[in-house]
Amino acid sequence: MKKLLIVLALVVLVAPARARDGGQWDNVDPEVSEWFRTLMQPDQPGVSCCGDADAYWCDEIHVRNGKTFCAITDDRDDAPLQRPHIQVGTMIQIPPNKIKWDRGNPTGHAVVFLSSARYVYCFVQNGGI
Numbered sequence: 001m002k003k004l005l006i007v008l009a010l011v012v013l014v015a016p017a018r019a020r021d022g023g024q025w026d027n028v029d030p031e032v033s034e035w036f037r038t039l040m041q042p043d044q045p046g047v048s049c050c051g052d053a054d055a056y057w058c059d060e061i062h063v064r065n066g067k068t069f070c071a072i073t074d075d076r077d078d079a080p081l082q083r084p085h086i087q088v089g090t091m092i093q094i095p096p097n098k099i100k101w102d103r104g105n106p107t108g109h110a111v112v113f114l115s116s117a118r119y120v121y122c123f124v125q126n127g128g129i
Contacts, residue, residue, distance in 0.1 A: 032106050039113075041122050043097040049113045049122035053082045057109040058092060059126065068094040070112055070123065084116050094123045 039049040058070035072090045092112055098120045105111065105124045113121040 029106070035103070035106050039100070039103060039122065039124070041098070042100045042102075049100070049124075054113045054115070054121065055081075055111050056083075056086055056114060057107075058112040058123070059110050061110060061125070062091075068096070068099070068123075070094060070110060072112075073109070086114070086118075092118065092120065094120055098123050100124045 036051045036055065041047045041049055056072050057074035057076075059073040060071035062069045062071070069091050072086050072088055072092065074086070075088055078085045092114070094112065100122050103124070105127050108126065110124065110126045112123045115121065
């Protein structure tokens with residue numbers, strides 16, 4: 001029974017994340033929209049990084065004791081993006097396996113994709129495609 005509970009907990013914890021589209025794509029550049037919709041996690045290439053509703057600009061990047069952090073710089077209104085508010089300046093530790101290197105970034109910002117519990121799905125540095 002205990003093993004079954006552990007297996008069930010693991011299934012729930014590693015279930016694929018789905019990109020949400022609640023209309024937040026309507027006023028977005030088609031190139032950026034397509035980038036959000038097709039971006040996959042670097043350590044789980046079959047799983048989405050999620051979408052704009054999980055994305056926060058995180059332009060201040062710091063490395064301390066070999067660990068990467070970014071500070072949230074996103075001051076956009078959260079309501080149209082249907083996302084939880086995270087205060088500007090909040091530091092997020094970026095696990096090395098969540099840093100995305102292979103797709104470029106057309107947003108003009110470093111972007112961190114977070115769950116509501118602030119689990120990092122992906123981190124993409126600023127840079128063109």
